[in-house]
Ligand SMILES: CC(C)[C@H](C(=O)O)[C@@H](O)C(=O)O
């Protein structure tokens with residue numbers, strides 16, 4: 134009797150449905166062979182749904198998604214500047230709501246520069262690190278507000294909320310990653326300015342470090358970290374950082390390793406209390422939607438993270454290998470989104 | 484009768500005194516010829532002073548500095564991890580205190596890639612932009628705190644405070660810069676997450692933009708901005724952004740344009756109510772202090788910004804040209820800090 138995994142699929146907006154279609158091809162191929170059956174439920178969510186019904190994510194949507202074992206998401210968000218979306222914040226109301234409601238306290242974003250991949254750096258060296266970005270705290274909590282809004286006397290505050298509970302759990306996860314990798318962990322923050330939040334991050338990293346004497350730990354201010362990402366990205370193994378710094382560093386890291394068309398991510402609840410959600414780092418790119426020119430590789434590599442999270446490590450490794458072989462064989466000629474998905478699927482079958 | 488400028492000089496820690504000595508050589512040379520006399524007062528401030536006296540910046544220091552027409556600062560900060568500095572936050576207590584007390588609401592940081600300068604990008608293209616970073620608000624205000632500090636139940640908050648007053652004045656300055664340059668202005672923020680602060684930035688930029696129809700305005704999320712800084716830095720002319728995003732972007736921009744050894748900055752009070760302060764973007768680098776290996780170019784280019792601010796545009800242009808010629812003539816051979824200063828001074832005299 135084969136294992137059944139209940140998967141919520143949120144194709145989303147723009148290029149989301151196109152890249153998710155290819156990710157599903159890969160998933161279906163590898164899991165059929167692994168003797169696992171994925172029972173999929175599709176959720177129509179995003180800007181398109183909002184324009185149709187006025188809903189971003191209802192309580193019913195959320196309750197129903199929460200009943201699944203995992204989530205695969207393409208990308209959400211409408212055309213920037215669309216006046217009909219002026220009052221909709223799809224990012225906050227959908228993506229961040231899912232991350233917070235499903236307690237995705239680890240946002241795992243691997244960065245790897247594959248041989249032959251063109252990137253912006255002249256001498257990148259060997260690049261292979263993961264960013265462990267906190268996902269449920271920091272400046273992302275939405276604890277902001279304004280007074281005298283829209284007037285010359287407006288004051289707008291945004292509060293970053295940080296807890297020892299929240300930091301310790303993500304720091305522990307990061308040390309586990311470092312332990313299984315090259316045993317190096319870099320905390321990134323801005324302790325000289327954000328002294329309270331930064332001080333707590335530093336204290337907790339130091340505490341957990343004492344339980345991992347084999348892991349070498351260092352610290353960088355976020356501004357210095359961006360310098361190293363372009364001058365010596367090979368120095369990093371595991372970066373652990375807060376929600377906002379992680380957002381910034383992972384886009385930069387994506388660019389450095391050949392573009393966010395290759396960057397996968399997992400929004401993970403390691404405790405298993407809620408389904409984890411896997412998505413490419415890129416957005417919905419509505420300007421190129423429907424043209425079959427988006428690269429589905431980031432979505433496909435997100436499937437590998439999903440499989441890994443579900444304990445299907447062999448299947449995950451096969452997907453990563455097939456994608457990697459495809460990436461390394463690219464010669465700059467143009468392929469459609471589906472052709473890339475087909476090529477990776479063919480490698481899986483081979 | 485020649486004009487007299489009262490200049491406060493804060494050499495600071497680490498490589499600060501070395502690079503300031505070269506900046507002063509250049510300043511003395513160019514201003515003697517311009518018929519301006521600089522009356523200098525030296526302030527011994529920084530980690531060294533703190534270790535001697537326990538003071539970071541006294542009210543007397545501040546009052547005395549405020550009496551000057553401008554400030555030249557090297558770099559401040561002791562050896563990271565020095566236990567004697569554990570409870571001193573030189574950055575907050577000195578550098579940020581000066582920026583806030585002297586209402587340096589514009590932090591002006593030009594980024595220019597000079598021909599022949601080795602940088603990390605394979606194909607940087609033409610890079611010539613300025614970042615106008617807000618200097619007195621945002622997450623830098625120090626409105627943070629924690630409860631149950633040091634325990635597993637600690638909660639640490641950091642509040643970013645943003646006012647229409649504070650944003651409008653820096654945005655106006657940025658538009659004036661854009662007007663005098665290539666007439667392009669990019670707002671960088673994170674409006675989809677920091678909706679209140681970001682929304683106000685967006686609104687005010689839109690309002691001021693209507694007074695500058697010749698300036699093309701666009702918007703980037705901070706994460707996307709870091710991508711463009713490495714994939715297409717030539718797209719930028721003037722970037723206007725908040726205190727924290729500006730901190731991050733300018734270090735990255737410095738790296739992209741050949742390293743922060745070349746990056747100059749001005750902490751400016753455009754109203755002239757307080758003296759403005761000019762400093763290299765780099766820090767005190769205590770690990771290489773006293774060895775005469777630090778590059779004084781960033782400090783020298785900061786002198787050019789200082790001269791410009793004082794209305795001595797010709798002298799400023801001469802310093803920039805001499806530094807630029809020196810930069811473009813570098814062949815990778817090693818020179819001491821003083822040799823670089825001497826070479827630039829010699830070009831000024833030629
Ligand atoms: C869309 C946006 C809210 C999101 C974030 O800031 O986390 C995105 O940039 C990401 O990194 O997944």
Ligand SMILES: CC(C)[C@H](C(=O)O)[C@@H](O)C(=O)O
Nearest residue numbers: 325326356574575578730764
């Ligand atoms: C030293 C530090 C407080 C400072 C800042 O964050 O502004 C520095 O990084 C800078 O950019 O001048």
